[in-house]
Amino acid sequence: MIYVTSDTHFFDQHLLGRTNFADRPFLDAYDMNEKIIAHWNEVVAPEDTVYHLGDIAVHFVRPESQSHQDIYELLQRLNGNLVLIKGNHDNRALFKYLAKHNYQVNGRDKFRFEDVGALIKYNHRQYYLTHYPMMLGIVPNIINLHGHIHHYSVHTKENINVGVDSADFDYLLEKPKFGQPLNLTIVEQIIMAKRDDFLKMR
Template identity: 50%
Template sequence: MNFFIADTHFFHADLLGWNDFAPRLFASTAAMNQAMIDAWNARVDANDVVYHLGDIAMNPENVPDDADVLAILAQLHGRIVFIKGNHDYRSLFKYLHAHDPKLNGQDKFSFHDVGAIIKENHKQIFMTHYPLMMGIVHQTLNLHGHIHHSSVHTATNINVGVDAPERDFVPDLPWGSPLNMRDIETIARGKADVLAKSK
């Protein structure tokens, strides 16, 4: 099964507590990190693929060491496809590739600089870090992150970030859970209904 997430921002201490950008109500980054690890592993198993749409951890000055990021990612179930976000950096991707913990003899990690496209449930899924303005499309969704507690006012743009307001359409999921395609379709329908009513 495929899952989708963005903007985990592991180790990002500035997000702790109440703020207008991405409030994360944890006493420490360790508690925040563990909540995301637990939510991820409750949904994802070794045979799944998780598309991480950017901003794995905060920029280098906030992260003690690339090995600390690897230690978090190695705990996460499944294979992970990383799409580079604005807070990701090439040296981290190189480090993760060089120290890939492998999963059943295959690479656990793979990497894309700009984005990736898959087909699922008869839909084209464009996955990017930044939201795309695609115009009129049919059977096409843009899954993205980057804008945290904001939403693009188009039903075909789905923010899959940890802090995304779209997650209100799937309220039973623990904070930090990767989204599956059923969740994405629920969000897309809910968002379309809300936007239609606001016209």
């Protein structure tokens, strides 16, 4: 199964509590990390693929190699093969470290890397997976799944924020637990509900 998520910001102390970007009521970054890992592994199986659309972690420790090692060890605890799309808080040095220490899961690399984005097809739709929202305009059967804007929502029905703080989760009858990636069936539910909401505004 395919899942999508974004903006986990592992280790990031600055997003704790209520901020301009998110509402993360955790005791500390360790508590946040552990909750995300637990909630992630509740839904993602080892054989699944998760597209992470950027801002994996914000972890300023020295030397930088220690930061990379900490993030690597955390990502090893997450179920699934990970396709990592670079966000504004991710750097090439981290991706190089992960690539150097890559290993096989289910006969595939644990980590795959995309600098700009990825294109996948599901249920007669094309999904452009990017960190930043892309303003595609009104195009049939093309949806931009993105992160970056945390608890905001792009005011077009073609853009779906799949970040862990997303306001687009309000379109779901049952919101995911914090940090749980979304499978594409749930993404479809958001798309349809957001479309219906926009039709009511006409």
